[in-house]
Amino acid sequence: MPKRLITRWLPDPATLKQHKHLRLFGPRLLDANLWHLNRRSAAGACAVGLFMAWIPLPCQMLLAAGGAIFCRVNVPLAVALVWLSNPLTMPPLFYGAYLTGCALLGHPSEPIAIEFTWAWLASVLETVASPLLLGSLVLALLSAILGYTLTRLCWRLSTVRQWHMRRTLRSVG
Template structure:
């Protein structure tokens, strides 16, 4: 079942509560709805995490946690999904977002080389920045919606399959359920 698969990879709510980074949320983390894993909370959390994963800013996890609390979606899943963009996956994902933005703006993709300097960041925001930020926004919205509906569909499919298996076990001669 999908719920068991997701739970296997999520940290316990005690581990998340102990994170010093999340201490700014105080007692808000004690809401049991933030730790409950059902179809609605999982799909919402997955969507929320994907939404912030495409934002090229630091502290994406804080933003995902800050919105998971009022939306009452699964907090650990929303935080974990943000890590889709990690130091290894960021370059290809953000380059893809830049290409999306450039194609939407009708600009030819520019060749550039990455430098780890503040001057390069400032200079690149003037040249490739608008296309990059537009691409990040578009990817953020599209992948968030795809993630929500996909996880919702997979969850329903998983529950339906488990239900049919239970019915088949109880009534093996029942030919109505296949």
């Protein structure tokens, strides 16, 4: 069940292999184990993808693919989970990371008046960068651990349920 559900939503491996930015991984990207979906690779890909979704950089998909290759887990699932932080969800996610960082550092959160200038960006980064990065790191680690654990648990529960269904069908038939 989880394998069929997950594979339905994954990007096509052929499309990812031809992606212009992912080609920099070269022959490592062609390793069949990186495209196989099992309990270990799915859980690891969830951890990598959810961790990279919290990284406040524009190249999250590339980082997720590199992390999946390094950890030898499912590349399409890791890349797909990065889209948890899409243009619509990024502001609340990173604002939550900023508030988390402020709480951990003991700093009061400051209201920010938004201006679209380089001077404003430089001044904001001086005050916001450390709480944002700390909050992002903490939430990335928590998300990765939770995603890994829940994926393993759901996969295990599905497998046990399938075993029980097979046992029931054998005893009836």
